[in-house]
Amino acid sequence: xxxxxxxxxxxxxxxxxxxxxxxxxxxxxxxxxxxxxxxxxxxxxxxxxxxxxxxxxxxxxxxxxxxxxxxxxxxxxxxxxxxxxxxxxxxxxxxxxxxxxxxxxxxxxxxxxxxxxxxxxxxxxxxxxxxxxxxxxxxxxxxxxxxxxxxxxxxxxxxxxxxxxxxxxxxxxxxxxxxxxxxxxxxxxxxxxxxxxxxxxxxxxxxxxxxxxxxxxxxxxxxxxxxxxxxxxxxxxxxxxxxxxxxxxxxxxxxxxxxxxxxxxxxxxxxxxxxxxxxxxxxxxxxxxxxxxxxxxxxxxxxxxxxxxxxxxxxxxxxxxxxxxxxxxxxxxxxxxxxxxxxxxxxxxxxxxxxxxxxxxxxxxxxxxx
Amino acid sequence: xxxxxxxxxxxxxxxxxxxxxxxxxxxxxxxxxxxxxxxxxxxxxxxxxxxxxxxxxxxxxxxxxxxxxxxxxxxxxxxxxxxxxxxxxxxxxxxxxxxxxxxxxxxxxxxxxxxxxxxxxxxxxxxxxxxxxxxxxxxxxxxxxxxxxxxxxxxxxxxxxxxxxxxxxxxxxxxxxxxxxxxxxxxxxxxxxxxxxxxxxxxxxxxxxxxxxxxxxxxxxxxxxxxxxxxxxxxxxxxxxxxxxxxxxxxxxxxxxxxxxxxxxxxxxxxxxxxxxxxxxxxxxxxxxxxxxxxxxxxxxxxxxxxxxxxxxxxxxxxxxxxxxxxxxxxxxxxxxxxxxxxxxxxxxxxxxxxxxxxxxxxxxxxxxx
Numbered sequence: 243x244x245x246x247x248x249x250x251x252x253x254x255x256x257x258x259x260x261x262x263x264x265x266x267x268x269x270x271x272x273x274x275x276x277x278x279x280x281x282x283x284x285x286x287x288x289x290x291x292x293x294x295x296x297x298x299x300x301x302x303x304x305x306x307x308x309x310x311x312x313x314x315x316x317x318x319x320x321x322x323x324x325x326x327x328x329x330x331x332x333x334x335x336x337x338x339x340x341x342x343x344x345x346x347x348x349x350x351x352x353x354x355x356x357x358x359x360x361x362x363x364x365x366x367x368x369x370x371x372x373x374x375x376x377x378x379x380x381x382x383x384x385x386x387x388x389x390x391x392x393x394x395x396x397x398x399x400x401x402x403x404x405x406x407x408x409x410x411x412x413x414x415x416x417x418x419x420x421x422x423x424x425x426x427x428x429x430x431x432x433x434x435x436x437x438x439x440x441x442x443x444x445x446x447x448x449x450x451x452x453x454x455x456x457x458x459x460x461x462x463x464x465x466x467x468x469x470x471x472x473x474x475x476x477x478x479x480x481x482x483x484x485x486x487x488x489x490x491x492x493x494x495x496x497x498x499x500x501x502x503x504x505x506x507x508x509x510x511x512x513x514x515x516x517x518x519x520x521x522x523x524x525x526x527x528x529x530x531x532x533x534x535x536x537x538x539x540x541x542x543x544x545x546x547x548x549x550x551x552x553x554x555x556x557x558x559x560x561x562x563x564x565x566x567x568x569x570x571x572x573x574x575x576x577x578x579x580x581x582x583x584x585x586x587x588x589x590x591x592x593x594x595x596x597x598x599x600x601x602x603x604x605x606x607x608x609x610x611x612x
Numbered sequence: 613x614x615x616x617x618x619x620x621x622x623x624x625x626x627x628x629x630x631x632x633x634x635x636x637x638x639x640x641x642x643x644x645x646x647x648x649x650x651x652x653x654x655x656x657x658x659x660x661x662x663x664x665x666x667x668x669x670x671x672x673x674x675x676x677x678x679x680x681x682x683x684x685x686x687x688x689x690x691x692x693x694x695x696x697x698x699x700x701x702x703x704x705x706x707x708x709x710x711x712x713x714x715x716x717x718x719x720x721x722x723x724x725x726x727x728x729x730x731x732x733x734x735x736x737x738x739x740x741x742x743x744x745x746x747x748x749x750x751x752x753x754x755x756x757x758x759x760x761x762x763x764x765x766x767x768x769x770x771x772x773x774x775x776x777x778x779x780x781x782x783x784x785x786x787x788x789x790x791x792x793x794x795x796x797x798x799x800x801x802x803x804x805x806x807x808x809x810x811x812x813x814x815x816x817x818x819x820x821x822x823x824x825x826x827x828x829x830x831x832x833x834x835x836x837x838x839x840x841x842x843x844x845x846x847x848x849x850x851x852x853x854x855x856x857x858x859x860x861x862x863x864x865x866x867x868x869x870x871x872x873x874x875x876x877x878x879x880x881x882x883x884x885x886x887x888x889x890x891x892x893x894x895x896x897x898x899x900x901x902x903x904x905x906x907x908x909x910x911x912x913x914x915x916x917x918x919x920x921x922x923x924x925x926x927x928x929x930x931x932x933x934x935x936x937x938x939x940x941x942x943x944x945x946x947x948x949x950x951x952x953x954x955x956x957x958x959x960x961x962x963x964x965x966x967x968x969x970x971x972x973x974x975x976x977x978x979x980x981x982x
Binding site: 244251253258259366367392397401468567568 | 618628703712737944
């Protein structure tokens with residue numbers, strides 16, 4: 243009998259930049275020319291059917307004009323495409339076109355595209371570099387920091403994936419102008435979540451500037467894009483592997499993700515999160531961490547952002563309660579929730595513990611009354 | 613316009629132990645009881661249909677007797693199961709049984725099981741810990757060090773996967789006694805590869821003790837298991853992300869993997885590698901790095917290990933040449949090969965470069981004459 247120790251301690255630097263601005267296509271190309279991804283000359287642009295004609299075709303064309311090999315790989319827009327099957331089809335298409343390990347993936351689109359393409363990049367040839375060119379507010383709020391990539395399965399959302407950091411993220415606010423209003427509302431749900439967990443100031447800003455934001459005013463949008471990045475960055479920086487603090491980013495998501503699945507993705511992610519935020523602020527109120535006024539303020543701000551604040555009638559409440567148990571945060575079969583403390587803070591239950599076990603009855607009571 | 617830097621520099625320790633011995637089931641259980649994977653109480657045993665009754669059922673039973681929650685997840689034995697579809701079916705079965713992020717995966721079996729389960733573990737809930745209980749010589753030689761996990765696709769082998777390090781590896785030599793002889797031969801191909809690239813001494817040992825090894829003599833097998841680990845460890849340690857040196861482990865694999873695919877997996881991995889080693893020693897001989905005698909010695913040792921040394925007649929040579937281009941090592945559309953230097957060494961073409969571009973004509977000439 244013998245024992246070998248395989249020593250693999252090392253320093254890893256996954257740092258990257260997020261650039262926020264209006265119309266960043268040329269900057270993307272010049273960054274690549276200036277060595278953003280080393281000597282790579284082959285680029286797979288991954289996008290969805292909506293974003294393709296709006297932005298991705300243009301980026302593809304600019305890459306080719308700059309002398310790079312590039313192809314575009316497209317899937318049907320929508321959360322229902324965020325599956326292992328779509329990933330497989332894209333992989334096969336890339337293999338067919340001769341893509342190997344000497345390529346870089348550029349994800350152009352919203353959160354579904356960046357989640358899917360980031361996961362694909364991480365497993366393609368055991369990992370090729372990728373760049374996120376985020377065209378939606380939701381991607382700016384949610385998908386640009388943290389390295390979380392994943393796909394959905396019939397039984398749970400975002401459960402199959404990896405942590406994978408991009409080479410760079412571009413947040414193109416100009417692209418928000420072409421978003422359907424519902425997508426803007428949906429992205430605002432994550433922004434409101436960030437305000438609830440970390441910044442009363444951002445909460446007030448949203449309350450006072452909602453119309454400008456909904457009209458894609460440049461300054462207002464740049465401000466919220468910045469704030470989204472700053473808040474998420476501070477949380478993720480302190481806890482990259484999601485052991486404790488990072489759980490606070492799941493505010494609204496325990497119920498939200500379950501609703502999203504039970505609605506069969508009729509609800510957009512942000513819409514589901516908005517309803518989840520309401521459910522979880524009700525829970526915080528019940529536990530005494532949020533006043534009635536603060537509870538009402540959260541619901542009012544969500545309404546101002548044209549987001550739903552009640553569980554739609556077509557949702558089976560019991561199915562929803564059952565679905566809560568598929569959440570990644572479930573431990574030892576117990577439901578666990580992040581709890582908002584007033585507006586702009588969360589409850590730390592013990593050192594480094596930001597979620598608390600909640601009985602099924604308590605969860606059911608709140609869901610049944612929404 | 614603004615730029616955020618997301619700073620993610622950190623120290624990562626992926627170190628783990630490899631234990632080599634006879635009948636290590638009890639050791640596995642006691643290691644878990646002693647905190648090998650922290651406080652985890654839920655174990656998914658992943659295995660194939662052949663290994664299940666031989667070893668995995670027993671390990672499952674021992675886990676349950678020790679008070680853990682455990683289930684077994686089985687797929688059909690064979691390289692053709694190493695697919696994205698099998699991974700998906702296993703994931704769905706685990707989700708169905710309520711497995712979330714608070715579990716550990718134990719892979720019990722050969723290289724196909726450890727490759728597939730290691731990949732699955734890395735993407736399940738964005739990564740859960742896994743343990744490899746290797747029951748084959750091939751797994752000992754190939755899959756226990758390096759963290760390479762992957763599945764095959766119709767267009768290429770091992771191209772979809774990740775680097776993922778286990779918590780511990782057990783190499784149970786007692787299990788080799790139940791292997792079909794062909795599996796022992798197949799595993800020896802990787803051992804012979806290790807000898808060719810790094811140890812003339814191991815090469816001579818294999819030459820002098822082949823009968824003991826084929827009869828699973830305890831001492832001889834422990835020696836080669838150790839040597840396999842040592843050689844692979846030294847190479848991998850120096851180059852964990854496969855940038856340069858690690859390429860030498862691909863000796864025989866550029867042609868081998870292509871043959872494996874073109875044969876539609878009628879050839880076992882090791883059989884295909886054996887033929888690949890012959891092709892690549894012929895190439896080394898042609899380039900003047902291997903003498904005629906050394907060339908003959910390699911072929912003789914492969915024969916002694918009952919491995920094939922010629923391309924089977926049913927293989928379409930032109931399809932094989934074409935398939936070489938799907939190799940992960942192809943760069944800028946050019947074939948690249950590791951070149952053996954005598955026995956026990958490889959050619960370093962320039963600083964840190966252990967592969968050389970080979971023209972399609974040269975590759976074709978060798979393949980046509982085998």
